[in-house]
Amino acid sequence: MKRENTVKLAITAVFLAILILQTFVPNIGYIRILPALPAITTVPLTVAVYSSLLSPSYGIVFGLIWGLTRLIVAYTQPGDMVSLLLFRNPIIALVPSLFAGFLPSLLTNYFTQKNLEIKKWVYALNGCIASITNTVLVIVLASLFFMKNPNELIANIGNFTAGMPLFLVLLTSLGINGLIEAIFTALVTPLIVSPLHYIMERA
Known part of the structure; x- marks a missing residue:
């Protein structure tokens, strides 16, 4: 048990x-393609891999830490106005990140006794879930918090028709990033998790 805990801490x-x-290092975790929109992030990949390796309690804490770093960046070095407006709200910064870390680890925990081939599909699904959970919750929470004053956010997103519902604006603008992130994370997560899980079992 002590050895297992040491491995988990490492x-x-x-x-x-x-x-x-x-x-905090530019263009590693947050890759900016369009200046007006939030960056495409590779962080869900890290969250998905970590959460696939450890239990839900670890996953939820790691997701929470991601949310805290996102909150810090929004106050210290925001890359665009949309990120500044969204992620200075602690709920928008923390809740999506928290669930993005929790759900993949919960799924892995459920399939823990399955064979390796099934687990590879689970790991791919974990990657997709981590990314989509983050994107969807950010869109939903932003829609709720900016419901009374949507123009504050829409004005910084760009070319959208006046009066267009904020939810559709966010779904269009952030959904594209989210789709790219989900595909990338789903493809890469099993490639990283499978050998790491094998090493952990032999440790």
Whole structure:
């Protein structure tokens, strides 16, 4: 048990270091393609991999840490006005990140006794879930919080028809990023998790 806890702590330390690099080093965790829109982020990949390796309690804490780093960046070095407006709200910054870390680990925990081939599909699904959960919850929460004054947010997003519902604006603008992130994360997560899981079982 002590050895197992040591392995988990070592994995956590490594992934926290990766998360910090992705957060604060330009163009590693947040890749900006269109200046007016939030960056495409590779952080869900890190979250999905970590959450696939460890239990839901670890996953939820790691997701929470991601949310805290996102909140810090929004106050210290926001890359665009949309990110500043969205992620200075602690709920929008923390809740999507928290669930993005929790749900993949919950799914892995459920399929823990399955064979490796099934697990590979689970890991791919984990990657997709981490990314989509984050995107969908950000869109839903932003729609709720900016419901009374949507123009404050829409004015910084760009070319949308006046009077267009905020939810549709966010779904269109953030959904494209979310789709790219989900495909990328779903494809890469099993490639990383499978060998790491094998190493953990032999440790």
